[in-house]
Amino acid sequence: MDFKKAYGAITVLEVEIRDFANEGYAVKYDFGRKVISWRDNYMWNNNFTRAISDANSALINEKLPASGMLEWMEGYNKGLTDEYGDKTIIPGEWSIKVEFKDKTRLKSGAEQHFPKKWKNLRYLIEQTTGCSFTLR
Numbered sequence: 001m002d003f004k005k006a007y008g009a010i011t012v013l014e015v016e017i018r019d020f021a022n023e024g025y026a027v028k029y030d031f032g033r034k035v036i037s038w039r040d041n042y043m044w045n046n047n048f049t050r051a052i053s054d055a056n057s058a059l060i061n062e063k064l065p066a067s068g069m070l071e072w073m074e075g076y077n078k079g080l081t082d083e084y085g086d087k088t089i090i091p092g093e094w095s096i097k098v099e100f101k102d103k104t105r106l107k108s109g110a111e112q113h114f115p116k117k118w119k120n121l122r123y124l125i126e127q128t129t130g131c132s133f134t135l136r
Contacts, residue, residue, distance in 0.1 A: 026041075
């Protein structure tokens with residue numbers, strides 16, 4: 001996969017984190033419709049859908065490739081969790097789904113084995129949503 005081109009071809013990005021009680025957060029970026037959808041499984045009244053601002057769009061275009069997300073997603077799918085991830089004591093799991101312009105999809109996730117560069121993606125999500133993306 002040509003990762004430089006792949007980041008520019010993402011049309012939908014869904015990221016979810018959950019704890020053992022199935023509580024957590026999910027965010028969906030629909031770049032075609034230019035909207036962010038947020039789901040808070042701790043407090044249902046914190047759910048929202050809003051437009052992706054030009055500033056957030058520029059931030060995503062700059063920071064998403066730097067997060068290495070597609071690289072470690074592919075690494076996890078190949079079983080390279082020791083190379084790309086760190087086992088944590090946090091009883092939680094993550095999952096990411098990506099859809100590209102050509103309608104192909106990439107999906108990855110793990111339990112208690114978060115990517116080494118997870119914080120880069122987490123910070124980007126927090127900057128563009130204004131919400132904490134950390135399990136309680």
